[in-house]
Amino acid sequence: MYCKLPNFRTHIVSGLLTYPLVIAFYDLLKYFFSLPEISMNIISVGYVVYVISSDAPDVDHDHAFFHKLSKIIVWIGSAIYAFFFIDKNIKEFFPDIYFIQSKLVIFCLAILFGMIVSIFFAKLMPRHRGPLHTIYAAILYSLMIGFGYWYFITGASVSEINIIGSIYLGISALLGYCLHLILDKVSTSYKMKKNS
Numbered sequence: 420m421y422c423k424l425p426n427f428r429t430h431i432v433s434g435l436l437t438y439p440l441v442i443a444f445y446d447l448l449k450y451f452f453s454l455p456e457i458s459m460n461i462i463s464v465g466y467v468v469y470v471i472s473s474d475a476p477d478v479d480h481d482h483a484f485f486h487k488l489s490k491i492i493v494w495i496g497s498a499i500y501a502f503f504f505i506d507k508n509i510k511e512f513f514p515d516i517y518f519i520q521s522k523l524v525i526f527c528l529a530i531l532f533g534m535i536v537s538i539f540f541a542k543l544m545p546r547h548r549g550p551l552h553t554i555y556a557a558i559l560y561s562l563m564i565g566f567g568y569w570y571f572i573t574g575a576s577v578s579e580i581n582i583i584g585s586i587y588l589g590i591s592a593l594l595g596y597c598l599h600l601i602l603d604k605v606s607t608s609y610k611m612k613k614n615s
Contacts, residue, residue: 425602427474427484433602434473434595438466441594445587454583461584465591468564472595475560476603479544479551486544493540498533502526552603557596565589 425433442462448454457465477483505525513519550556569575569585576582 425606427477430474430477430599430602431470433598434470437598438469438591441465441469441591444594445590455579457583457587458580461587464568465588468588469591469595472560472564472592473598475592475596476552476556476599479546479549490537490541494533494537496533497536498526498529501532502529505529548603552600554597554600557593557600560596561589561593564592 445454445457449456471485474483474485478485478489480486502525505528506522509520509525518524565585565588568588569581573581573585
């Protein structure tokens with residue numbers, strides 16, 4: 420009994436079309452808890468976060484677009500981090516070897532580091548539809564998105580608008596991720612019922 424689950428297109432299109440529900444959900448929260456209005460910029464970024472999150476659980480599938488993209492992001496992010504780290508510390512470790520202090524050599528070392536981290540990232544990825552296809556992963560993911568925005572984008576600003584924006588983006592991430600899980604569950608239930 421083969422059961423084909425929704426693919427990338429289904430998840431992304433569902434995310435593209437259902438985002439107004441996130442805005443409506445926030446409007447309910449705003450009404451009941453007297454929350455401030457969300458800016459147009461945060462609503463726009465929330466749309467991007469929601470749509471990307473609607474396919475994020477498939478990061479654990481080798482052939483999924485999000486898996487391939489995440490390996491590239493890990494490689495580039497690790498390489499950039501290594502580039503700055505090596506450039507800052509290379510003179511301390513190799514003060515008399517000048518060729519290794521060149522930006523070209525440092526960047527080549529950083530690319531190599533990024534490649535190694537990306538390979539480890541791919542090897543450590545759990546099996547498809549394993550732990551990343553759970554509500555616990557959705558909650559952790561949404562906390563990472565909300566905290567990441569608050570810390571890296573707002574500079575850990577404690578202003579109400581920045582904190583609310585971070586919460587809104589975390590909610591967008593959570594609901595997008597959960598949309599993916601719901602689509603997989605509904606599809607599995609429907610197709611199993613149809614096949615029996």
